[in-house]
Amino acid sequence: MNRIKGIREKIPDQVKRLLIPVVLVIAAFVVMRHFLVPSDFGKYGHYRASAIDDVISLEIKYSGHMVCDDCHDDIVEVKKMSYHRDVACEACHGPAAAHTEDPDGNKLQAPRERGYCPLCHEYLPSRPTGFPQIVSESHNPRKACISCHDAHDPKTPEAPKECKACHAEIARTKALSHHIYVSCIRCHETPEEHKVRPRDYRPEKPIRRELCGECHAKNAPAAKAIPRVDMATHGERYVCWQCHYPHLPEVD
Ligand code: HEC
Ligand code: HEC
Ligand code: HEC
Ligand code: HEC
Ligand code: HEC
Ligand code: HEC
Ligand code: HEC
Ligand code: HEC
Incomplete structure (x- = not known):
C-alpha cells in the first residue's frame, strides 16, 4: 500500500x-x-x-450494354470489333434503363456535338502514350467529329495524300509566291510513309545552300528567267533561308 x-x-x-x-x-x-x-x-x-x-429501393438507371443487343444488334456487332469496343454504350448515351423498357417514350440523346469526344481524346500529357489524342483547336476545327469519324467504329479516315491536306498554310503561302511552280518535294525529299505516319517518318529539310544554287547560281543550267546571284559573294556566310523565306521568297 x-x-x-x-x-x-x-x-x-x-x-x-x-x-x-x-x-x-x-x-x-x-x-x-x-x-x-x-x-x-x-x-x-x-x-x-x-x-x-435502401440500396434495393433506388431506381435502376443503367441497364448495361447486353440489353442493347436485343434491338440494336447491328450497332452492337459493329462496335464489338471497333476501337470503341471497351467504351460502354451508356458512357456516350447516358443511363438507358428507362429506354430499354419503353424505347419510344424514353428517347436517348446521342452526343453529336463537337465538344463531347475531346473529353477522352483531347491531348493531355498524363494520358498513356499511344492513346489516340488530338488538339481540337487545330484538328479539323469547327466541323463535327462525327462528320468524319463513325462514333461506333472510329477508324481514322485516311488522310488525303497531297502535302496541302496537312500543310495547308504553307501550301497557300507558296501558291502566291515566286516559288509557285517549285514543288514541295524538289526541296523536301519525302518518304511515302510520312503521309500516313507523319511524325514517325520525317521528310528531309534543306541543309545546304547549294540546293538553292541549283536554280539560282550564275552558271545554273535552269531557265533563263530565274534571277541569279553570285553564290561566292551573295550572303555567303549564311544559309539562304536565313534571309529569304523559302515558301515565300521576296527580295525587298
Ligand atoms: C426494346 C428494344 C430496345 C432496346 C432494348 C434498346 N433500344 Fe434503343 N431504340 C429502340 C427503338 C425502337 C429506337 C427508335 C426510337 C425512335 O426512332 O424514335 C431506339 C433508339 C435509340 C437511339 C437513338 C437516339 C437518336 O437520337 O436517334 C439510341 C442512341 C439508342 N436507342 C440507344 C440504346 C442503347 C444504348 C441501348 C442499350 C442500353 C438501347 N438503345 C436499347 C429500341 C430499343
Ligand atoms: C463513343 C460514343 C458512343 C458509343 C460508345 C456508342 N454510341 Fe451510339 N451514337 C453515338 C453518336 C455520336 C451517335 C450519333 C451518330 C450520328 O448522328 O451520325 C450515335 C447514334 C446512335 C443511334 C442512332 C442511330 C444511328 O446509328 O445513328 C443508336 C441506335 C445508337 N447510337 C446506339 C448505340 C448502342 C446500342 C451502343 C453500344 C453498343 C452505342 N450506341 C455506343 C455515340 C456513341
Ligand atoms: C469514354 C471515353 C471515350 C469517348 C467519350 C470517345 N472515345 Fe474514342 N476512343 C476511346 C478509346 C478507349 C479508344 C481506343 C484506344 C486504343 O485502342 O488504345 C478510342 C479510339 C478512338 C479512335 C481511334 C483512333 C485510332 O487509333 O485509329 C478515334 C478516331 C476515336 N476514338 C474517335 C472518337 C470520337 C469521334 C468520339 C466522339 C463521338 C469519341 N472517340 C469518344 C475512348 C473514348
Ligand atoms: C474533316 C474530317 C475530320 C474531323 C471533323 C475530325 N477528324 Fe479526327 N481525324 C481525321 C483524319 C483524316 C485523321 C487521320 C490523320 C490525322 O491524324 O490527322 C484523324 C485522326 C483522329 C484521331 C487519331 C489520332 C491519332 O494520333 O491516332 C482521333 C483520336 C481523332 N481524329 C478524333 C477526332 C475528334 C475527337 C474530332 C472532333 C473534335 C475529330 N477527330 C474531328 C479527320 C477528321
Ligand atoms: C497526313 C498529314 C501529312 C501529310 C499528307 C504531309 N505531312 Fe508533312 N508533316 C505532318 C506532320 C503531322 C508533321 C510534324 C509536325 C510537327 O512535328 O510539328 C509534318 C512535318 C513535315 C516537315 C517538317 C519535318 C521536320 O523534321 O521538321 C516537312 C518538311 C514536311 N512535313 C513536308 C511534307 C511534304 C513535302 C509533304 C507532301 C509530299 C507532306 N509533308 C505531307 C503531316 C503531313
Ligand atoms: C524552295 C525550296 C522549298 C520548297 C519548294 C518548299 N520548302 Fe518547305 N522548307 C524549305 C526550307 C529551306 C525550310 C527551312 C529549313 C530549316 O529551317 O531548317 C523549309 C521548312 C519546311 C517545314 C518546317 C516548318 C517550317 O515552316 O519551317 C515544313 C513543314 C515544310 N517546309 C513544308 C513544305 C511544304 C508542304 C511545301 C510545299 C507546299 C514546301 N515545304 C515547299 C524549303 C522549301
Ligand atoms: C527548282 C528551281 C528553284 C529552286 C531549287 C529554288 N528556286 Fe528560288 N526561284 C525559282 C523560280 C522559278 C523563281 C521565280 C522566277 C520568277 O518569278 O520569274 C524563284 C525566285 C526566287 C527569289 C526571287 C523572288 C523575287 O522577289 O524576285 C528568291 C529570293 C528565291 N527564289 C530564293 C530561293 C531560295 C532561298 C531557295 C532555296 C531554299 C530557292 N530559291 C530554290 C526557282 C527555284
Ligand atoms: C544575308 C542575307 C541574304 C542571304 C544569306 C541570301 N540572300 Fe539573297 N538577297 C538578299 C537581299 C537583301 C537581296 C536583295 C538585294 C540584292 O539583290 O542583293 C537578295 C536577292 C536575291 C535574289 C534576287 C536577285 C535578283 O536579281 O532579283 C535571289 C534569286 C536570291 N537573293 C537568292 C539567294 C540564294 C539562292 C541564297 C543562298 C545561296 C541567298 N539569296 C542568300 C539577302 C540574302
Whole structure:
C-alpha cells in the first residue's frame, strides 16, 4: 500500500488533471455510441443491415450494354470489333434503363456535338502514350467529329495524300509566291510513309545552300528567267533561308 501511495504522490498534479478530460471523452463516446449507432448495425457485418433495403429501393438507371443487343444488334456487332469496343454504350448515351423498357417514350440523346469526344481524346500529357489524342483547336476545327469519324467504329479516315491536306498554310503561302511552280518535294525529299505516319517518318529539310544554287547560281543550267546571284559573294556566310523565306521568297 505504501508503495502505491508513493507512486501517486510522485505523479505531478497537472498529469492528474489531464485525466479529467480523458475520462470525459471516453464517457461521451460510450453514451453517443449507445444513441447514435443504428440498432441493426453489425447484424450481417460491419455495416447497417437496412442499408441493403435502401440500396434495393433506388431506381435502376443503367441497364448495361447486353440489353442493347436485343434491338440494336447491328450497332452492337459493329462496335464489338471497333476501337470503341471497351467504351460502354451508356458512357456516350447516358443511363438507358428507362429506354430499354419503353424505347419510344424514353428517347436517348446521342452526343453529336463537337465538344463531347475531346473529353477522352483531347491531348493531355498524363494520358498513356499511344492513346489516340488530338488538339481540337487545330484538328479539323469547327466541323463535327462525327462528320468524319463513325462514333461506333472510329477508324481514322485516311488522310488525303497531297502535302496541302496537312500543310495547308504553307501550301497557300507558296501558291502566291515566286516559288509557285517549285514543288514541295524538289526541296523536301519525302518518304511515302510520312503521309500516313507523319511524325514517325520525317521528310528531309534543306541543309545546304547549294540546293538553292541549283536554280539560282550564275552558271545554273535552269531557265533563263530565274534571277541569279553570285553564290561566292551573295550572303555567303549564311544559309539562304536565313534571309529569304523559302515558301515565300521576296527580295525587298
Ligand atoms: C426494346 C428494344 C430496345 C432496346 C432494348 C434498346 N433500344 Fe434503343 N431504340 C429502340 C427503338 C425502337 C429506337 C427508335 C426510337 C425512335 O426512332 O424514335 C431506339 C433508339 C435509340 C437511339 C437513338 C437516339 C437518336 O437520337 O436517334 C439510341 C442512341 C439508342 N436507342 C440507344 C440504346 C442503347 C444504348 C441501348 C442499350 C442500353 C438501347 N438503345 C436499347 C429500341 C430499343
Ligand atoms: C463513343 C460514343 C458512343 C458509343 C460508345 C456508342 N454510341 Fe451510339 N451514337 C453515338 C453518336 C455520336 C451517335 C450519333 C451518330 C450520328 O448522328 O451520325 C450515335 C447514334 C446512335 C443511334 C442512332 C442511330 C444511328 O446509328 O445513328 C443508336 C441506335 C445508337 N447510337 C446506339 C448505340 C448502342 C446500342 C451502343 C453500344 C453498343 C452505342 N450506341 C455506343 C455515340 C456513341
Ligand atoms: C469514354 C471515353 C471515350 C469517348 C467519350 C470517345 N472515345 Fe474514342 N476512343 C476511346 C478509346 C478507349 C479508344 C481506343 C484506344 C486504343 O485502342 O488504345 C478510342 C479510339 C478512338 C479512335 C481511334 C483512333 C485510332 O487509333 O485509329 C478515334 C478516331 C476515336 N476514338 C474517335 C472518337 C470520337 C469521334 C468520339 C466522339 C463521338 C469519341 N472517340 C469518344 C475512348 C473514348
Ligand atoms: C474533316 C474530317 C475530320 C474531323 C471533323 C475530325 N477528324 Fe479526327 N481525324 C481525321 C483524319 C483524316 C485523321 C487521320 C490523320 C490525322 O491524324 O490527322 C484523324 C485522326 C483522329 C484521331 C487519331 C489520332 C491519332 O494520333 O491516332 C482521333 C483520336 C481523332 N481524329 C478524333 C477526332 C475528334 C475527337 C474530332 C472532333 C473534335 C475529330 N477527330 C474531328 C479527320 C477528321
Ligand atoms: C497526313 C498529314 C501529312 C501529310 C499528307 C504531309 N505531312 Fe508533312 N508533316 C505532318 C506532320 C503531322 C508533321 C510534324 C509536325 C510537327 O512535328 O510539328 C509534318 C512535318 C513535315 C516537315 C517538317 C519535318 C521536320 O523534321 O521538321 C516537312 C518538311 C514536311 N512535313 C513536308 C511534307 C511534304 C513535302 C509533304 C507532301 C509530299 C507532306 N509533308 C505531307 C503531316 C503531313
Ligand atoms: C524552295 C525550296 C522549298 C520548297 C519548294 C518548299 N520548302 Fe518547305 N522548307 C524549305 C526550307 C529551306 C525550310 C527551312 C529549313 C530549316 O529551317 O531548317 C523549309 C521548312 C519546311 C517545314 C518546317 C516548318 C517550317 O515552316 O519551317 C515544313 C513543314 C515544310 N517546309 C513544308 C513544305 C511544304 C508542304 C511545301 C510545299 C507546299 C514546301 N515545304 C515547299 C524549303 C522549301
Ligand atoms: C527548282 C528551281 C528553284 C529552286 C531549287 C529554288 N528556286 Fe528560288 N526561284 C525559282 C523560280 C522559278 C523563281 C521565280 C522566277 C520568277 O518569278 O520569274 C524563284 C525566285 C526566287 C527569289 C526571287 C523572288 C523575287 O522577289 O524576285 C528568291 C529570293 C528565291 N527564289 C530564293 C530561293 C531560295 C532561298 C531557295 C532555296 C531554299 C530557292 N530559291 C530554290 C526557282 C527555284
Ligand atoms: C544575308 C542575307 C541574304 C542571304 C544569306 C541570301 N540572300 Fe539573297 N538577297 C538578299 C537581299 C537583301 C537581296 C536583295 C538585294 C540584292 O539583290 O542583293 C537578295 C536577292 C536575291 C535574289 C534576287 C536577285 C535578283 O536579281 O532579283 C535571289 C534569286 C536570291 N537573293 C537568292 C539567294 C540564294 C539562292 C541564297 C543562298 C545561296 C541567298 N539569296 C542568300 C539577302 C540574302
